[in-house]
Amino acid sequence: MRIDFYTHVHQCQRKQMFNLAMHAGEINYNEPEKLLPLAEGLAVFLRDIRSHADHEDIFIHPLLRRKMPGSARTLDNEHEELKKELSNLEENFAHIQLLTNQYPKRQEQGLEFYRALNRFIANYLCHIDKEEYVIQNLWEIAAAPELGGMMMAFQVYNNPEEGRKWLSNNLPGMNFDERVLMFKTVELMAPESCFLSMSKIAEEIVGDNAWQSVKQHCDKVIA
Template identity: 35%
Template sequence: MPRIDLYRNVHMGQRARLFALAVEVGAGDSADAAAGKRAAERCLAMTGELREHAEHEDTFIHPLLRERDPAAADALDAEHLRLDAALAALDDRARAFPAASPDARPEAQHALYLALNELISAYLAHLHAEETVAMPALWRHCGDDELAAVLGAFRASRTAQEGLTDLHRMLPALPPAVRASVARATVASVPGSEAGRSLDALSGTLAPEQRARLYADLGVPEAWALR
């Protein structure tokens, strides 16, 4: 049976949304000031989300890692320096882009695109370190009960809306079987009378074909959610 992985699902969601954001920024119409402003705002929202995610890891995961495997924890700390610089650089570009003059906007957009991709480069290295250094270290030194306690503490710290947002960010990037497993566990945690509405809410960011597959995998008709 697979061991509990504290990183995999959330990291898959982050990768998918970072790549989509890079395409959006790169392909945007620099003559459309309103669209440029929205793209800049999405970049700032992403850096805010990534910082919040790092705070969650620092609170719930990395103290246990540092206690059990200080060398693995040191490897993650080294990644933070490059990552922090890339986050700050993207923030600067995103804040400057909406104020660029029409003539300067094409180059400002490309500078934003480059800054975003520099962050993605740094962030991918960070995710790789967590997935290939930190998680194996936790598997070596911790039992599944300890890893489950970490997940439980994090989930308990989230409001219902924050938990739903976490699922919305993650579910579209997961394989169908994993998506169904997450959805099944989520629905099982609410009263039976709320199960349909809960499934309808958590599947809100899925593409139509993903949503249809989820309901098929769970063995319920999509109309069940509307009862």
């Protein structure tokens, strides 16, 4: 099974963005009470999209930089620009919330926020479309244990119980070389805490002797 880092989460993001854009376009910015639900939706959106970008930077881009450095550089640069746009959106909306009821241009300021939000969405849609094609190329270049290793590292980082389940379901069916390559990839590219957690779980699953053999051979592999 191919490891797909993007499709499901990007589908959720598209739905979230479109709903937020419709909400931002429908409300009357002259009614402060109407801003509260939009503020809550924007806060959730900003939190989720920043968290997703951080996860990509930690668990996907290290492998991309090793296998496809040109594509990784492009995506890294786009991430930085998108982060700036998110900060601008946040500042723009915070300013609207501070405007008094007597300020004559609240609605116009809200319209500018709405347009800026949609400009961000347009740029972000192009970005995630590019990511989804990059991952297809990565499937052809990276070995399955390399991709699986970074996915399992993410699972252990994000939800330890889910990570344990992933390892329990997949590790027993992997041959020795696949196990070595997977753990070497995680050791090289994932946070050390993920490698240590995965190592502990793996030892519980395959036993001390089998795990020590994998660990020793990791030093001999160049991934």
